[in-house]
Amino acid sequence: MQIEMINIEKSFGHNLVLKDVSLQLYPGEIHALMGENGAGKSTLMNILTGLHQKDAGKIVIDGVEKIYKDPKEAEEAGVNFIHQEMNNWEQMTVLENLFLNREIRNKFGLLDNKAMAKKAQMIFDQLGIQIPLQKDVDDLSVGQQQMIEITKALMTEAKVLIMDEPTAALSDNEINHLFAIIQRLKEKGTAIVYISHRMEEIFKISDKITVMRDGLSIDTKETKETNMEEVVKKMVGRELSDYYPKKEASIGEVIFEVKNMTAFSHEFKNINFSIRSGEILGFSGLMGAGRTEIMRGIFGLDKIESGNFFIEGREVHNSSPSKAIDNGFGFLTENRKTEGLILDFSITDNVSLPSIDNFSKNGFVDARTENSFVDLMIDRLRIKTMSAKNIVGELSGGNQQKVVLAKWIGVGPKVLILDEPTRGVDVGAKREIYQLMNELAERGIAIIMVSSDLPEILGVSDRIIVLHEGQIAGELSKEDATQETIMTYATGGN
Known part of the structure; x- marks a missing residue:
């Protein structure tokens, strides 16, 4: 799936959050979307998936102008958004969360728990997740809940996968498993939008980087043609020296x-x-x-x-x-x-x-x-x-x-x-x-x-x-x- 977002604008009341923003996404590409908090990254993706409607501009998908009316329609078309904030039902089990509104039923119309557990466990094994499927989500850590969100998306045949800070709550081992999955999806032709503030991840995994600042798309470059210092400067509009500032405090009793x-x-x-x-x-x-x-x-x-x-x-x-x-x-x-x-x-x-x-x-x-x-x-x-x-x-x-x-x-x-x-x-x-x-x-x-x-x-x-x-x-x-x-x-x- 090839996507072009052209001259997108969006306001909430008197607050202009996107102005003349453009983004191109191609099959088999990992495209990093970077910018400070409030730069408009999530809003742009929410417009793509139909959660918000644009005020101006157009979206072209595989050569045809298209607007999804809501995220469910986008997901059915193969565009899936893994949000930074968890969207789990805490009083339900892991298995129930994974198949909510996408239950597998047998020929009698009854829930096929065995088939659902088999499919979920297959994804868990790929990601190296060791979480009991019958455990309540309320008993899981934030990192484990994040892995549940990622698993939900990987259970669909996504053509475009948007990942907003997917590793924020993950361990190094889980991150490595996730990166391996992302590479396999890329090889299958899945287009991936990767939103992260972790610079080392961006330069490790992405093919392109688009930088946004104050609701504008500042620049797009091949990852191999830029560096961390240039990206940071475009993000914040200034040089950023001494990433870890020197600590002057004396340690007491x-x-x-x-x-x-x-x-x-x-x-x-x-x-x-x-x-x-x-x-x-x-x-x-x-x-x-x-x-x-x-x-x-x-x-x-x-x-x-x-x-x-x-x-x-x-x-x-x-x-x-x-x-x-x-x-x-x-x-x-x-x-x-x-x-x-x-x-x-x-x-x-x-x-x-x-x-x-x-x-x-x-x-x-x-x-x-x-x-x-x-x-x-x-x-x-x-x-x-x-x-x-x-x-x-x-x-x-x-x-x-x-x-x-x-x-x-x-x-x-x-x-x-x-x-x-x-x-x-x-x-x-x-x-x-x-x-x-x-x-x-x-x-x-x-x-x-x-x-x-x-x-x-x-x-x-x-x-x-x-x-x-x-x-x-x-x-x-x-x-x-x-x-x-x-x-x-x-x-x-x-």
Whole structure:
């Protein structure tokens, strides 16, 4: 299938999000679509698949002008969009999610569970996925849910496959399996639009790169004819030096300590570590190693069987998230959509909600102080919005992530836990988040960062703890850490 999108324009109210955008896509081509959050990438693909209707321009498919009335029609025609945000029914099983509205039935019209399980398992085997088909999706990690989304798309005979940040929640092993699948699809003639902020992936897998900025298509080049520096400059409109900014904060005394933390129900045990003021402590490990589960236990989101927490030498009990906040903790969760934000609230409400007491006087909210702080965060994190009163659910995924970060800064924590803080965030905004982390560390805040991105772990952390199967497998200083040593520990080596 050959697709041409010519001079596409789209506005939402008075907000012009696409202007004169063109894109060509050919069979057997992996075409990377790059740009900062809010550049218009997802909107362009949503127009192609019929979720939004264009205001101007035309779409030509195999030489014929065509407009899909909705995503279902696009999918039936062979155009499938794997969205960044998960679209699973959490109270249903993996198998039920995979075949929702595409059930296989026998000659009597009854569900053929055996045939569905066989087809699903075949795709799972290709991707190297080891998830029980009868398990409830609610019990899966974010990364596992992402693999379910990818599997759904691969179960159809897609002629065009659009992938929006498909590896954001995946382990290195799962990414390698996914890339192998993508190559096989390419060889079969499938056209693939690949949206990602991970530069190393783009240059590893794509044939062409189209860069968008502020709703415009800036340039299209063969991947082999460009480089990372040129792409970044076109994305952000400026040079971007020192991708991982130098950290100036001095590391002080121990501020938080964990002793003998165990939760067999969440498959981790005997967790012992400490972190000092001004320190950025990275947590690395394969998916399922227990990184997120440990952080949720610390913050009081999940119950633990045993363990003691100490803040500045004083034992504290985080029996709930509200108690953890009172004890000086903040937690940017990996799942911003369901746990980090109230999507139908404004940016202002989301940012100020956990720290509303800081903006209150005599029982009344000081709107001037509240608005001043929110405006400062919008400017500092470059959140793309027309107004602080805009609804968070209307923002791009990356800008939503920035709102979550802003709200925890407002709490003024002593210990700030960041679980995948730059997932789905563009290259320019990533650097701004790293710089903000450094500034918080300079104020004496201890930062725990969980990340699946090894270059990020190495570039930002002062010290790195590596987990393997729910236990600490190794601890590395910044000077001693390499990708090889981290992966050795993460896979159970010494």
